[in-house]
Amino acid sequence: MSVLERTTTMRWYIVRAQSNKERNVAERITSQSEKGDLIGKVGRVLVPTENTFYMKNNKKVKREKVLYPGYIFVETNAIGELKYWLKGLNGASGFLTNRAGEILPLSDSEVNRMIGQQEEQKVEVETPFVVGEEVKIIDGPFSSMFGKIESVTDQKVKLNVSIFGRITPLELNVLQIDKKS
Numbered sequence: 287m288s289v290l291e292r293t294t295t296m297r298w299y300i301v302r303a304q305s306n307k308e309r310n311v312a313e314r315i316t317s318q319s320e321k322g323d324l325i326g327k328v329g330r331v332l333v334p335t336e337n338t339f340y341m342k343n344n345k346k347v348k349r350e351k352v353l354y355p356g357y358i359f360v361e362t363n364a365i366g367e368l369k370y371w372l373k374g375l376n377g378a379s380g381f382l383t384n385r386a387g388e389i390l391p392l393s394d395s396e397v398n399r400m401i402g403q404q405e406e407q408k409v410e411v412e413t414p415f416v417v418g419e420e421v422k423i424i425d426g427p428f429s430s431m432f433g434k435i436e437s438v439t440d441q442k443v444k445l446n447v448s449i450f451g452r453i454t455p456l457e458l459n460v461l462q463i464d465k466k467s
Contacts, residue, residue: 295363296329296361296362296363297361297362297363297391297392298359298360298361298391298392298396298397298400299359299360299361299362299365299381299382299389299391299392300357300358300359300360300381300382300392301315301357301358301359301360301372301378301380301381301382302356302357302358302378302379302380302381302382303356303357303358303377303378303379304356304377304378304379305355305356306355307377308333308352308355308356308357308358309333309352310377311358311375311377311378312331312332312333312358314375315328315331315358315360315368315375316328316331318371319331323367323371324364324367324368324371327362327363327364327367327368328360328361328362328364328368329361329362329363330359330360330361331358331359331360331361332358332359332360332400332401333352333358333359334352334353334354334359334400335350335351335352335353336350336351336353337349337350337351338350338351339461340414341414341460341461341464344424344464346461357382358378359392359400365381365389368381369381369389414465415435415438415443415460415463415465416435416438417435417436417437417438418434418435419434419435419465419466420432420433420434420466421433421434421435421443421445421463421464421465421466422463422464422465422466423447423456423458423462423463424462424463424464425461425462426458426462428447428449428456431447431449432447432466433445433446433447433448433456433463434446436455438460441459441460441461442457442458442459442460443457443458443459443460443463444456444457445458445463
């Protein structure tokens with residue numbers, strides 16, 4: 287069977303897994319598809335994630351976050367065999383079904399959206415700051431100065447800083463400020 291035939295006959299399905307065990311279950315499915323019971327029956331296995339950044343001890347820390355907790359996306363052409371194999375897999379609870387108990391494949395638009403999100407890799411910054419809070423500027427020409435937050439939007443923070451006795455508005459990135467200690 288050629289690669290072209292294999293990809294056209296395979297459809298995407300959703301496998302349910304215990305939360306925080308998605309990667310482990312996906313790795314086991316992948317290893318079985320490469321050198322185990324599922325050789326040639328599983329195409330790709332995805333656990334869509336995104337990278338988020340947050341500040342910890344004045345350092346930017348990257349964290350990988352699962353977009354759909356409890357779900358794994360599997361491209362397969364052998365639902366029956368995979369369904370039977372998943373029953374014995376610790377951390378997996380089988381395929382996602384409709385109310386009638388039928389295992390339905392994902393539509394092309396759902397697959398494109400899911401794969402597009404995986405490839406896009408959004409970068410989000412969690413903002414632990416609130417309007418009116420006093421913060422310290424830790425980066426840029428105004429570092430070590432203090433200011434009061436006026437507004438927070440996405441990754442930008444508008445704050446007022448006293449420079450030479452005058453209140454001056456600044457717009458900074460969230461990563462350039464820290465809680466006042």
